[in-house]
Each structure stands twice: as structure tokens, then as C-alpha cells.
Amino acid sequence: MPRPPRTPPLLPPSRLLAPLLALLALPASAQETPPPEATPKPPGFAVGARLAYGLPFGDSAAERPLPLEVDGAIASQVDVSYFFTPHAAVDLQGQYGIARYPLICGDETCRGSVLRLGVGLSYHFPSNSFWNHWLGAGVGVERFATTEDSPLIGKSTQVNWGLEFLNLQMGIDFKVLDALRIGPYVAGTLGTYLQHSTHLDGQEPSSTSIDQKAVHFWLQPGVRLQVRL
Numbered sequence: 001m002p003r004p005p006r007t008p009p010l011l012p013p014s015r016l017l018a019p020l021l022a023l024l025a026l027p028a029s030a031q032e033t034p035p036p037e038a039t040p041k042p043p044g045f046a047v048g049a050r051l052a053y054g055l056p057f058g059d060s061a062a063e064r065p066l067p068l069e070v071d072g073a074i075a076s077q078v079d080v081s082y083f084f085t086p087h088a089a090v091d092l093q094g095q096y097g098i099a100r101y102p103l104i105c106g107d108e109t110c111r112g113s114v115l116r117l118g119v120g121l122s123y124h125f126p127s128n129s130f131w132n133h134w135l136g137a138g139v140g141v142e143r144f145a146t147t148e149d150s151p152l153i154g155k156s157t158q159v160n161w162g163l164e165f166l167n168l169q170m171g172i173d174f175k176v177l178d179a180l181r182i183g184p185y186v187a188g189t190l191g192t193y194l195q196h197s198t199h200l201d202g203q204e205p206s207s208t209s210i211d212q213k214a215v216h217f218w219l220q221p222g223v224r225l226q227v228r229l
Helices: 013-032
Strands: 044-061 072-083 088-100 110-124 131-150 154-175 180-200 206-209 216-228
Touching (some): 044 180, 072 110, 088 131, 154 216
Antiparallel strands (some): 088 110, 110 131, 154 180, 180 206, 180 216
């Protein structure tokens, strides 16, 4: 009587995963023996351009949530940096964002902007590959303005001025050319508004200090391009 064919034994999961893990380990093993690092760039200037989207959190004043006043901001930024070592730099930053508004106001009725000016320090970690990561921190000032067209009172502009007392950034740079780098980054800014002013059509502007101050936060994911001069 013929014997039934034997079913081949199933390989244990560890045997199946071993080839996949070996493939994933190839890049890591390749980085263990990197090529010799290129000669570090001498101290000098760099210019950068960024594009990000800012998400608001916190309050513009006590019991006044900032996300109810603005949905976010499409922000462009220009950086001027001086590398006083091959990897550390002092940065001057200027950002202008076009504000986006909730449905209660709408982009056709309300328009505005977020202006940021600041100074900071950044450190770009040494790397032997085509990419490296960097960290930054700084301080600055912030201006948030909203202009609303109303059939009752005409055009009115509300402006908040304040301090940005902490700005943290981190990102990855991919080397495109010897002096050109581009990559994603994320920034978080912590600040408070100190002064509020109102501008109405046909009237003198009024300005007051914000007594019940609060803390707000902007989260900004984006992309940065930098050229070392």
C-alpha cells in the first residue's frame, strides 16, 4: 500500500525573518566603515530659505484660545547664518506667514499675517554620509495681525505684539551639492503677547497692554534649503 506523501516541515518564524533582518542590516553595516570625511568647511556665511505651516496652540490672552482666532499660517522664512566653527553657527531669522482663518470669519472676510524676527544658535552634527542632522535654539519677537471687513464698522485691524522667549528647531540636511543642502525640519516656538492695538477706519489707533497674559505655542513642520557661501 503506497504511503501518503509527507508534508514538508514548516520553517520557524525566526528562520523566515533571518534573511529580511540581514537585508535591513546592510545599510547599518555599510555605515560602520564610512569613507574618509571631507575637509570641514572653514568659518563663513550661509543663507537659507524655508517654507512651513504653523499650527497654533495655547491662548493669545487669558481665556482667549489662539486656535479660535486663527487656523494656521503658511510661513516663508529667510535665514542669514555665520558659521564661527565648521559645525556651529549664529543665525538671524525673519519669517512672514499668511494667516488662515476659521469658518466663522473666512479667508474672504478676514486676512492677516504672522511676523517673526529672531536670533539663535544652531549646531550641525558632523557626518561622513550624504546627510546630517542639526539642532537650533533662539529667541525673538512676534507680531500677529488680523484685518476684518465688516459691513457694520468697515475695516478693522487687530494687532498683537509679543516676545518669543524660546524657539527650538531640529532637522535633517541632505547634501545635494558641496555647498547646497535641503531637508525637512520642525520648529516649536513658545511666546506671549504683551501689547494689543486696534485700528479702525477713520479713527486714531488705540493701544493697550495685555493685563491677563497667557502663553501660546506654534508648531511648524516644513522644509529648508541652505547654501554655504
